[in-house]
Amino acid sequence: MGLADALDRLRRPFEGPNTLGNGRAFWVGFLVVLVGLVGYPIGFGSYAASSAALYLLYAILALSLTVIWGYTGILSFGQVAFFGVAGYSFALLSMNLESALTTMLALPVAVGIAALAALVLGYFMFYGEVRDVYVTILTLVVALVLNTFMAQTAGSEWTVGSVALGGFNGIPAIPSLTFGVGETAITLDGAAFYWFTLAALVASYLGLRALVNGRFGYAMVATREDEDRTEMLGYDVRRVKLLVFVLGGALAGLSGVLYATWGNYISPSVFGITFASIPVVWVAVGGRRSLLGAVVATVVIEWFRQQLSATGSQYALIVVGVVLLASILFVPEGVVPRLDAAIRGARDRFGASNDAPEGTPE
């Protein structure tokens, strides 16, 4: 039992009322799925791994929105702004200083730039008393400004160092992530990139679980539920919102860097209204108050969209629209929380005596 106790202690920081999936059964399932995901490239090859890597890196973007929107109640329609800023920053840094060492450095620097952008915008909004839905529209407008601006940088005067911004065409041939120097350098592509992305996603997921179930997490949820009351309880609501916004910006930035290296390419369309809407869709469908929901919904929706597109059917986009509408109308709390409730319900009915202690939150 010593091992089980140790494991129980290990999972404690990641559990609490703010996340789904508490209890031993969940973590056993989590480990099984994780092992399956780690083994996926071995079973299905490097092409399958590289397609799956795209969905996993998108899931990080979805997590960034979940923590801002679902847990703190601020709908940022412009998460893609930080995603794109980091992607462009990474491209400019790594291409200007092309060596293995620099892509190692460019990753954290680009994420830092995204976080900084979030800090500036967040300060601007939350300390400027921009409220509610106006935050949503303002973040969208910021993304659209970047879209308009970057799309016009086709001329040769728009060159940063040796790299042309490329306007509407974007920047091609962005180097892949490389770790190490010289002979020993490892370039992350195919399965290796997949594993790196998976590790980043799992780390983000667990980190956010610990965050939202900790003291700061309660402040976030309290802010979402009632700003005035939270303020009266002695929290600096503006600071809470700003910190969460910066964290979200950094995560979106991480996702953006991974995106730029996945396809070795970035273009202004990442700032466009279509791409800006997609994270909102993932999170709304998955269940905006569930980290797991965001991840699952992102992977499933993107896989589904890709499959539909590969059929070449003209009804593909209509099917996507109808599925989204249906999920909003019939599963308003999100698909994953609904499933969670269904599983609990079934367990209560059939197997309550077996593992009742595990189902209940502490």
Place this chain on the structure above:
Amino acid sequence: MNALNLLFQFADNFAFVVLAAVGLAVIFGMMGVINLGHGEFIMIGAYGTTLSANAGAPLPVAMAIGVLVTAVMGLILERTIIHRLYDRLFDSMVATWALGLILTQGMRILFGNSIPQVSTPLGNIAYGEFSYSTYRVLLLPVALLVLGGLYVLFTRTEFGIRARATIQDPDTARALGVDTDRMYTATFVIGSALAGLTGALYAPTLTVVPGMGSSFLVEAFVAVVVGGPSVLLGTTLSGGLLGTIDAVFTNLFGTFYGQIAMLLTAIVVIRVLSDGLTGLVETVRNRVEGE
């Protein structure tokens, strides 16, 4: 720079901003629903107009049909989908986004990638070596007429007053005998009809294709944000401000700078005036009245 050029370009831009935004502003300002399918509603209005004109209807009749079609579509969508989402702002955004997707692709499947376009009526106004499309210039008085009409509707008619009461406090309004469901439906239909009108008015001068809605979206959102909560005053003021900025910057530095200047204005206005231009006007008015 020619002063008449600038004047006409301002008229053109003002009309575009106002007409792009007004349907969105009514639905957002009165009901708190952000209609991400707004551009597609405009597209439906343009399709209704162009298809009717191609079938032989005179242009004004075709435009009326375009408005009607969009209004009816708004009615159906409100009764089936939107009315379930009134207290769920964010879900309504996802739902309207999905509707936009369906409408765009649906029109593509039904009518192909393009339909034969109608030409712009009314010729041009020539002055010196310059000339300007009469139709485009006339959109300014039309935009003003629309704003005036809405002003009368929402402040001078029983319907408008009840609708505003419903927005401010739906429970109390209901307890005073207002059928609030009908108010919401009617407001949504009016917003849809306005989007349809925009589509109808621009059908002879823009390219009518399934994806055309996106070209209105940026201006519409920017105008709503800059305008602030009061629908009519806000839309008028932001039309004026953004129209001027666009005309001046486009003339001085080119189209790209016109667009960027507009977007930056939006950001600055939001930062400085959290309630948009309406908020500014209210503050000034209160200060004047206070003295």
Place this chain on the structure above:
Amino acid sequence: MSGKRSGLSRRSFLATGGAIGGAALAGCLTGGGSGEETVKLGIIEDRSGNFALNGTPKYNASMLAIEELNEEGGILGNEIETFAPDPQSDNQRYQQLTRQAINEENVDALWAGYSSATRETIRPIIDQNEQLYFYTTQYEGGVCDSYTFCMGATARQQLGSVLPYMVENFGTDIYTIAADYNFGQLSADWVRVLADENDANVIGEEFIPLSVTDFGSTINNIQDADPDFVMALLVGANHTSFWNQRTSAGLDVPMGTSTVMAQGYQHKRLDPPAMANVYGGFNYMEEIPTDRNQEFVSRYYEKFPDAAYINEEAVNNYFSIKMYARAAEAVGSTNQADIIEELEKGMDVSAPEGDISLQGPVHHMTHNMRVFRCDEDHTITVEDEQQISEQFLSETVGCNLRENEETTQYVPADYYEEADATQE
């Protein structure tokens, strides 16, 4: 409806029969094994989203070419299979689908993409996988890539046919309006280079963001500059609004173009006289009056009775698929390196536009370029016709893919003073 359907199934039955016969024959000739080889072509063209208008004819023409080949017994006796998804005008999806086509579907050759942005998005994947790739849109030019064959006319070819004609007929003062992105910028560079070569001047230039739909100020600017003609290098649905607006504003300067009509068939979609006095330099328009073309046009509409137009790109897909088939037959396999080597020898092609030829060392076509005029009633007439070869890579840059492996795109600014906007 039912009659048509049975006709189709009979045809596909015949095609299958032919394929089996051909396969048996191929098996005899090459001696076992290879008869079971399949031929799979990737056709990734937009049928929804922003570029559906341009992509749909490309898809249709590809299907027509493949159906015709299959009726004649396929390639190397094998019926041609296709992987034909809809990338929905989304470049990120193009990347995914290109990877899928190469790594999972194992296509033998790939046709993909309308815009230059799309091509540049997927070219790294193409090059990494050494995938034989045909890009068929008319484009800015300069791509010198060992795995990419650019089948469309380049800006220099298109503008090289229409610009001298305009100078000769209307005068030497040119005003350029161009889409503000890579293609438009480079095309405007070419206008400057060609103006210089033809002793003309560019007296004004304006780049218009792709999102712009309102051309009031642009029209005023043109009137202010008072040029002899305008070069209109506009792109996309939003820019199509320009034509109605210039007509209703009464701007009647003649206009030359390399982009409109042949791609987006504006003369069919807009009410006359929106496109009156527009002159385009293209390798193809559906209206080319030759018997060969008219016969092709009727085959196309027989298969796609509801289709809107056959654009320039569609025809490029059509002839290049046929060209690929001939190269594969000549090599005797679908080995991509061998086929590339075969194509690099050059090839004469009988295309709907006329007899043209592949310039092997640069992977581009010598096109039969025509100047088309659109009149008040939107009737298209051919004003001028000449063979124009790809010159920038072959003569100015000195690209030779037969000898050197390369994956570069060259730009005119590095070779012509006139093209370098930063010099002004």
Place this chain on the structure above:
Amino acid sequence: MPPVLDCEGVSAAYDSTLVLRDVDLTVEDGEIVGVMGKNGAGKSTLMKTIIGLLEPASGVVRYEGTDLAGTTADERANAGIGYIPQGRDVFPDLTVEENLLVGEGVNRDRERDLYDAVYDYFPILDERRTQKAGTMSGGQQQMLAIGRALVGNPDLLLLDEHSEGVQPSIVEEISENLRELNAELGTTVLFVEQNLGAIQDMADRCYAMERGRIVDEVGPEELQDEDAIASYLAV
């Protein structure tokens, strides 16, 4: 003739918390009946249940003998019930005049509007016709809320704590006006209140409410005995 209002075994809940339990209550034509109780006793919930903003979990509400089950708040208002919500629930961005106009939805079958009477009772509303309601004082807003429910000449007036946040002199004035109105027009009034003075000034008789139940009925004589009723109101 049936009573104007008749509640029988009415229970109501927010989410799943029962707030009203088995309430029986009758109001005869022309009466002014009070319901007194402390904060949180369920008084406002009772009003909302009667007007139809809240569906009862069980029980029957009858208006002039008809069961109201299944009718919405606006239909009840149209049928002649005028509701005055708690606090300053006027429409703040509408002018005084516009607020009154919304009140025309009450009692659709009336023979005449009562604008004259309203302006007569509350002259301040006449003076401030074009002023935005949100900019007026608490007492004025309360008058407006009452006037708004009155213009349609309702048969039954539901009044939810008109004394709250209003200075005593104005409460008195309002109470007086309502009595006068009741005498002149015969309007039946049901009001809930925790202000002793207001109850004594207005009510013909009164119910006492505690934790969602009616615990007592107080007749006209007992109403004058401050100590007797204060026990129901003590905090």
